[in-house]
Amino acid sequence: MNTSVKKVALLNAAERLFYEHGFRGVGLKQIIREADVATMTLYNHFSSKEHLVEEVLKQREERYWSYLDALVQEEYETPFLFAVKAHGKWLEEESYQGDMFLRAIEDYAGTNNDIENIARSHKSRLLRYFQTLAKRIGEDNSNDLAHYFTLLLEGTTSMTTLMGAEKATEYSMAMAKKIVYSPS
Amino acid sequence: MNTSVKKVALLNAAERLFYEHGFRGVGLKQIIREADVATMTLYNHFSSKEHLVEEVLKQREERYWSYLDALVQEEYETPFLFAVKAHGKWLEEESYQGDMFLRAIEDYAGTNNDIENIARSHKSRLLRYFQTLAKRIGEDNSNDLAHYFTLLLEGTTSMTTLMGAEKATEYSMAMAKKIVYSPS
DNA sequence: CCTTATATAGAACGACCTTTATATCTTAAA
DNA sequence: TTTAAGATATAAAGGTCGTTCTATATAAGG
Missing domain, CATH: 1.10.10.60 (Homeodomain-like)
Structure with missing residues (x-):
């Protein structure tokens, strides 16, 4: 055990x-x-409350990626749109009120570097995830595209606090389509 | 005095x-x-720390709108793009690390309704601001458009925590153009 | 059986927190 | 000149916080 x-x-x-x-x-x-x-x-x-915070963040990061990976692999055709949708589902079920990692960065910036780094590394991993997707598509401006979608997911999370995950995801999906099917 | x-x-x-x-x-x-x-x-x-929090939020809301109003009225042609740019400037100068109102909502949800309501009313005012702009343009889907831009600003604020206001605004401006100049 | 790991309850620590009390000082208007 | 309001310093109440300590209990593995 x-x-x-x-x-x-x-x-x-x-x-x-x-x-x-x-x-x-x-x-x-x-x-x-x-x-x-x-x-x-x-x-x-x-060994301390702050170490507990670290472990909680690690656990939540794992759960997030397991959740996302499982869903995204169902549909492989349009991975960008599906990532937005999957993130929306995550928000609906587990994240109705803001982002725990962003809060960790803000709460512990300048106070506890370990906690801040764990949270930041989760965020950079999200960006890297979209960069990988974008390169696979073979866009010429793949790095920009990755940033757009990172920003989109962050915005959706914030909007969830304001109006719930359902409406937030509805709008972010519409925006995502405009971005994907738009001339670069 | x-x-x-x-x-x-x-x-x-x-x-x-x-x-x-x-x-x-x-x-x-x-x-x-x-x-x-x-x-x-x-x-x-x-009269208490929580009342101080309320007054701080009210002051910050006033400062935000003064800042935005002053800048937006300089350029009247494309108010949407200019709002995004003005928000970016605000982030650069005063909001390098997340959104105070969102944090207030999250920190005091279920604990202090007065604080939560003040913060939420600021956010609904932002949406109303974009709704007014959208109607003035005369778009048919003006309500959707307003939500897109609210989400965009929220996303930009979060991204600022992750990579600074300059880069965050660069990407959100590019997204804003795709949204404005895109068939509905 | 003995060891080891894991768990328990409960008290206590010092530090810090918000809030209140008391008593003195400055200052400007009436 | 008197009065009242604003600001001061200091202290302390009363609470909560994270953390440590003690001493005991349980159960599994070698």
């Missing part, structure tokens, strides 16, 4: 609470209570 | 610090120190 059931409970409770109320808006006491775990159990698995 | 010099110092210090480290990442002690003010002076002007 590599990962204990208690550690999983802690990570899940922490991810949910951090996402709902922000990293600084949640105390360890609350996490411990909701994970139904003793104080020292937390400190046996994570 | 309607607003005292100390109150202004408090609001400015608070806005800067809240923006840099988040509402919960800054204590009143730090705000008081950097505003060079006594504790009771803060409580003479603001």
Whole structure:
């Protein structure tokens, strides 16, 4: 048994609470209570709150890419549009209120470099993902295209906070089509 | 003298610090120190930290619209593109690291409705602004267009955190042109 | 059986937080 | 000159925070 059931409970409770109320808006006491775990159990698995934040971010990144990969590979014809749609589904199910990684960057910038770097690396991976897609298509301005879609997904996430994932995705899909089927 | 010099110092210090480290990442002690003010002076002007947050948001909203209005009216021909550019300038000068209103919504959702409502009303005002512009143009799908540009600005703000305002604005301007000059 | 890992409850620590209280000082208008 | 408002310094209350400590319990593996 590599990962204990208690550690999983802690990570899940922490991810949910951090996402709902922000990293600084949640105390360890609350996490411990909701994970139904003793104080020292937390400190046996994570050496500090900030290390817990790091692990939560890593877990969320993994979940995000698993979710996206699984969906995107269903449809291979128009990977760009499908990525937008898949991201929209992720927002609907798991990200109704902003982006945890962006918040981590903002909350810990200049305070905790480890946390900030983990969050930033997730974001650069998103850009790299679109760059790979764009090159495969063989566009001449593939780097620009990748940036457009990164910006589009970021915008959709923000809009989700304002009007829900369904409407946000509806608009971002329409924009995505304009971008894909538009002369460069 | 309607607003005292100390109150202004408090609001400015608070806005800067809240923006840099988040509402919960800054204590009143730090705000008081950097505003060079006594504790009771803060409580003479603001009845609590959360009320201070409200006033900071109101001040920032005013500054944002003053900034945008002043610039947009310089060029009246293509108001959409110019709004994107003006927003980019705002990002460059005052918003290098995410959006304060979005953070307020996320940090205080379910905790403080007053703060959340102030932040949300700023966002709905942004949408209304674009709706007005779109109607003036006389597009048939003016409501969609307004949403596209709201999403575009939100995306640009997020991208600024990731790669700076200059590059973010460069890409969002290119996207804006594709959207404006694209068949509906 | 013994060891080791994992878990438990509960108290306590010092630091920091927001807020209130008290008492003094400046200043400008009435 | 008196008065009232604004600002000051200092202290402390009351709470929460992250973290550590102690001491005990359980269960699986060698």
